[in-house]
Structures are given as C-alpha cells and as structure tokens.
Amino acid sequence: MPLPPLSPTLQSTHALLSQLLPRLALRKPHIPFWHLATHRLPTLALYRRLLRFAPSPVLAQWVRYRWREERRGTSPQGTRERLREWERCARVFERAAMGGDTKLVERYERLVVARKNRVEGEWIQSLELKRMHDIVNRPRLTGSLVLPSPANKPFPRLKPQPPGLSGMIRWRIKARERRMGADALYRVWMGWVGDEVRAEKMLGLREGVWVGHEKEWLDPMRGHLKSIDRSFEADVARQLTPPDPATLERIKQARRDRISRLSYLRQRELRGEITVRSMRRMSQGPPGPVLQRMGEKARLRDRAVRGPGWGGWVGELKRARGTRERGRWSEERLARERRKRGLLP
Numbered sequence: 001m002p003l004p005p006l007s008p009t010l011q012s013t014h015a016l017l018s019q020l021l022p023r024l025a026l027r028k029p030h031i032p033f034w035h036l037a038t039h040r041l042p043t044l045a046l047y048r049r050l051l052r053f054a055p056s057p058v059l060a061q062w063v064r065y066r067w068r069e070e071r072r073g074t075s076p077q078g079t080r081e082r083l084r085e086w087e088r089c090a091r092v093f094e095r096a097a098m099g100g101d102t103k104l105v106e107r108y109e110r111l112v113v114a115r116k117n118r119v120e121g122e123w124i125q126s127l128e129l130k131r132m133h134d135i136v137n138r139p140r141l142t143g144s145l146v147l148p149s150p151a152n153k154p155f156p157r158l159k160p161q162p163p164g165l166s167g168m169i170r171w172r173i174k175a176r177e178r179r180m181g182a183d184a185l186y187r188v189w190m191g192w193v194g195d196e197v198r199a200e201k202m203l204g205l206r207e208g209v210w211v212g213h214e215k216e217w218l219d220p221m222r223g224h225l226k227s228i229d230r231s232f233e234a235d236v237a238r239q240l241t242p243p244d245p246a247t248l249e250r251i252k253q254a255r256r257d258r259i260s261r262l263s264y265l266r267q268r269e270l271r272g273e274i275t276v277r278s279m280r281r282m283s284q285g286p287p288g289p290v291l292q293r294m295g296e297k298a299r300l301r302d303r304a305v306r307g308p309g310w311g312g313w314v315g316e317l318k319r320a321r322g323t324r325e326r327g328r329w330s331e332e333r334l335a336r337e338r339r340k341r342g343l344l345p
Contacts, residue, residue, distance in 0.1 A: 046086055058113060150176060151172035151235075283306065
C-alpha cells in the first residue's frame, strides 16, 4: 500500500532541513591540528617559557623528557588538557623565578629526583636479573652429538639450544619444502610449454607464439631449476659432512665431566646429604624396598596422590592424607567469609 503524500507544510519543512543539515554536519578537518601554525607557534612559545624559567637543570631535563614523550599525541582533547597542565607549570616556574614561593618548585624537584633514582634502580636491577638469568641458562654441552641432516651439519647438542640455531634449522627446513614445490611447478610448466609447441607444429605453424620461441620460454625456468639443484646439492653435502675431530673430543670431554659430576652428587647423597636431585627423585615415587612391599592398589593411590590434579577421587585421596591445596580456603576462613557476607553457616 503506497504511503500518503506529504502535506505542503511538511514538504517545505523537509526542504528547509535538507538545506540546513549539511551546513551543521560535523566534518573531519583536512589538515591535522599539529600542522597548523595556530597550534605550533603557541606550543613552541610555551615550551621555551618552561625551559627559560625552569628553576634547576633537573626540572629542565624533566620538561624535555616529558615533552618528547607527549609530542606523539594526536587527540585534540588530550592535547588541550596537557597544554593546560603545562601552562600551570609555566606560571609556577615564573612565580618562583620572580622571587615568589618556591616550596612547590622544590617539591617538584624532589619528586623528579626520587622518580629518576627509582627508575635507574629498576633499570640496573633488570640488567642484573637478565645477566643472572643468562648465566644460569647459558648453553652447555650435554655430551651427545646432533646427527647431520639436510638442514644442519653435525654439531654438539646444547641445552638449552640457542634460539638462533633453532631458527636457522627451522628456516632451512621450510626453505627446502618451498624449493621442492617450486621445482615440481617449474617442471609442470615446462611440460605445458612442450605441449603447446607440439600443438602448433601439428597445425603446420613454423613461427607462432610457442614454435620458434622455445628458448625464450624455457631458459628462465631452466635457470631457476639450476639454482634449485645447487641448493639441493648443498643440502646433500651438509648431510654427508663428517664430524670434526675437535668437536668429537669436546663432546667426549663434556660426557666425562657429566659423569664425574653425577658421581660426586651420588657420593653426597650416600653421605646423607639432601640435594635437589635427590628431592626430585623422591618426589617421583617411594624408595625401591617400600615400593616392592606395596600392593597394586597402594601403588595406584600413590601415583594418584603425586599427580597435579585435585578433582574427584584424586582430590578425596589428597584431602584424606592431609595434603593442602594451594589457593583453597580453610574451613575457618570459609566460615569467617560467610559470616562477613551474612550468609548461612
């Protein structure tokens, strides 16, 4: 059903609104505000005022640092608020320079110095923690050899393995897959060129798109195939590389050092000393004589209790043995929270 026509009054009102609304619509400016001279010149003058009336070099350095950090802002509202704050700072600096009250400026300076010392301390602490982490997790020889492959030559196994070495091997594996796909694709294309040449010859053409121009079509593909073949030859040579005698000697020495270190740890354990290695071994299960006297059900319960789970039957076994769940409230804490929130006990 068609709608009824508008009355003349509504039509005139609609025409008037159509003329007024485009003028009132918000439009995005074509030039960013930070490119306008009306913003840049007063902002630069404010920055110079701050540096000129800064009471001390510490506050001047603080102004430069904050100005560099905040110059990346693109929000008009945020920029307006920051400029108002800087205007208040400039007035405080000017009053202090003219002999006014300097307590607020001295407080600013103390806060800036305290923050600078704290940031420098955190930075030094982070560097020291990183150095300690690198020392603890430095790559060390395990006493074994990584066998050669198309992606790597033989090298001693490191733990942890450097990320750069792992990334190089991973990149070579993916590059080999890409080369294999490109090799198959170029050979398919060369077959298509041969089919087109035979088709034009069957039509009796001596000079066509394909006939007479076989070299122009096939030479670029043959060049790519030669490059791929050279890469495959390098992969084969890498896989057939024998271990270096010096590398083998380093691996043997690392294995001897590992055996001597483990023997020393075992001697400490036999003397009754509790080491990290013995604690890890004890957490894996009961001693051999105790395990031999345990039945099948007792062994099953022991394995369940030593696991990380807390649900169902495993949780019941752990609670029956008195094992405390991390993050779980005790009965007293639960009752106290219930009373605090007005819930029933």
